[in-house]
Amino acid sequence: MSAQPLVRVRMRTACQHSEFALQVSNLDLVLDNHQILQNISFDVTEGQFIGLLGPNGAGKSSLLRCLYRFFTPSSGQIILFNKTISSFSHNEYAQQVAVVLQEMPEHFNLSLYDVVAMGVTPHKSLFSPLNKADHELIAKSIEQVGLVHKINEAFAHLSGGEKQRALIAKAMAQKPKLLIMDEPTSHLDVKYQIQIMELAKAMGITVIASFHDLNLAAAMSDSLLVLQHGELYRSGAPSDVLDAQLLSDVFDVCAEVSQVSCPYRDKTHIPHIRYHFGYQL
Amino acid sequence: MKPLISLLILLISCFFSALVAIKHGAIDINASAVWQTLFAYDANVFEQKIVMELRIPRVILAFVAGSGLALAGIILQTVTRNPLADPYLFGISSGASFGVVLLITFTGITAGWAMSGAAFLGSALAMTLLLLIAYGQRARQVEAMLLAGVALSFLFSAFTSLLLYWSDPQAVSAIMFWNLGSFSRADWQWLWLPCSIVLLCMACMLLFRRGLNALLLGDESAATLGIQVAKLRLGMLLLSSLLTAVLVAMCGGIGFVGLMIPHLVRFFISQATSIGLLCTALSGGLMMIWVDLFARTILDNQELPIGVITAAIGSVFFLTLLTLKQKRP
Numbered sequence: 001m002s003a004q005p006l007v008r009v010r011m012r013t014a015c016q017h018s019e020f021a022l023q024v025s026n027l028d029l030v031l032d033n034h035q036i037l038q039n040i041s042f043d044v045t046e047g048q049f050i051g052l053l054g055p056n057g058a059g060k061s062s063l064l065r066c067l068y069r070f071f072t073p074s075s076g077q078i079i080l081f082n083k084t085i086s087s088f089s090h091n092e093y094a095q096q097v098a099v100v101l102q103e104m105p106e107h108f109n110l111s112l113y114d115v116v117a118m119g120v121t122p123h124k125s126l127f128s129p130l131n132k133a134d135h136e137l138i139a140k141s142i143e144q145v146g147l148v149h150k151i152n153e154a155f156a157h158l159s160g161g162e163k164q165r166a167l168i169a170k171a172m173a174q175k176p177k178l179l180i181m182d183e184p185t186s187h188l189d190v191k192y193q194i195q196i197m198e199l200a201k202a203m204g205i206t207v208i209a210s211f212h213d214l215n216l217a218a219a220m221s222d223s224l225l226v227l228q229h230g231e232l233y234r235s236g237a238p239s240d241v242l243d244a245q246l247l248s249d250v251f252d253v254c255a256e257v258s259q260v261s262c263p264y265r266d267k268t269h270i271p272h273i274r275y276h277f278g279y280q281l
Numbered sequence: 282m283k284p285l286i287s288l289l290i291l292l293i294s295c296f297f298s299a300l301v302a303i304k305h306g307a308i309d310i311n312a313s314a315v316w317q318t319l320f321a322y323d324a325n326v327f328e329q330k331i332v333m334e335l336r337i338p339r340v341i342l343a344f345v346a347g348s349g350l351a352l353a354g355i356i357l358q359t360v361t362r363n364p365l366a367d368p369y370l371f372g373i374s375s376g377a378s379f380g381v382v383l384l385i386t387f388t389g390i391t392a393g394w395a396m397s398g399a400a401f402l403g404s405a406l407a408m409t410l411l412l413l414i415a416y417g418q419r420a421r422q423v424e425a426m427l428l429a430g431v432a433l434s435f436l437f438s439a440f441t442s443l444l445l446y447w448s449d450p451q452a453v454s455a456i457m458f459w460n461l462g463s464f465s466r467a468d469w470q471w472l473w474l475p476c477s478i479v480l481l482c483m484a485c486m487l488l489f490r491r492g493l494n495a496l497l498l499g500d501e502s503a504a505t506l507g508i509q510v511a512k513l514r515l516g517m518l519l520l521s522s523l524l525t526a527v528l529v530a531m532c533g534g535i536g537f538v539g540l541m542i543p544h545l546v547r548f549f550i551s552q553a554t555s556i557g558l559l560c561t562a563l564s565g566g567l568m569m570i571w572v573d574l575f576a577r578t579i580l581d582n583q584e585l586p587i588g589v590i591t592a593a594i595g596s597v598f599f600l601t602l603l604t605l606k607q608k609r610p
Binding site for chain 2: 065069093094095101105108111114127174
């Protein structure tokens, strides 16, 4: 039994409001004459948690950058809630999509509160100051990630896990409908890896996150996208996607995949990967 | 609220410092004469004439220059995300010196508004080159700007030194004095220019403060908050260059203020708030009023160059900062 597959054959219906949060079709990205992404198509159902996998240089970050409009695709279409993403204004888009990146403001003595407060930026016009509701939203976001006791501390003095949680609080204050995270769990302790993912899930919105830890991705995601050499190699529910053949073909490792029972979140089984060592690469 | 109190304290100290700076100088003037100048000006009274024609414009120019340089510093530090950026790192003042040296070597003029004009043109040239480079390098704008700024700075210094090498000693000392900065050229006729540019700059910074804050997160994160990063950066760069060019043209080279004041204020108040920005501007002005007062009173019948005092205070400040930071875990 697996969660229903998310990435499915596109069905054009007469219905105006589809259940898709995001529809990507025939996406190509060429930068400096290098083909970075090639013919990528997938749909994301609203409210799902998508794990993006692939070895270094497969194009994970580039795909995410296309999704949050930092890169403009060379061809293809990206549709967010039934609207082409290029038709959004900068502010409108930021109201829909929040992004958690590895960039950290290290200097300038910004406090945790300052950083989280930046989340409301897309909802404010040039002249309007922060009002009571904004302050409440910021305080609530900080509370949700459990950093109330650090509210006035310098962001630079927080630990890696706390920084990442603060950035998630910033994304919460942004009130988005889609959350994109580029390797949010790298460099974090196991505890914080799980915590960050639970926080993202708790927002109750559509999430797309890239991962290095395949087991974590398998446990957290409703659906996986696996990239290789800029192409979508495979997609679907974790149990359908992850197998020894894929690990060998895409990640170039020798491993066995077993299904372990999982009592959480109406899943019964999730794939578990055990890597082998001591073989000639 | 703590930041609000700091702002009030700064405002009050700026006001009283200005009064003290107006009273003291080559000759001391009592408070009632200052009072009378302000409310019942009589141009025939010698003391009142000093206050009106010399002291007040000078104190205003010092205040405006200080706040302007502090604002230019905070803008450059923010848009480059480099806490060591300052208006003089980007070759703007080297450009100004180059303009002045050109003027002196080829026309022999060593005083007056021709020098300010030449300084402005020189810094405008440097600024245009820098903006063109930043505009052409949209992808890696910050790195390109920092490197180009340093390179331009050296380029103009080289030309300046070459021209100085060929010119006579009188010109060399004139350039030297100009380069070290002074508020002695303050007069009512031109005061509107730095005042309006500093006000414009402050207004723009308050208006775009969220965008500026978001830039501190990083270019990509700022873009995901709906900020048009390249546009905002170029606009702010243009603004700070204009500000620096006008101030350098009027007061000569005054280093370290743009670097030091934003650092100092950041220790106490977050620069992400409007109050933080206002406090930075006021602190810059406050410091400059006192530096100018010291410059003209510390030695009898002689005025010290402003740039020497700010650079001396600035270096000591930085060494202290460095040791303090090292002690922190």
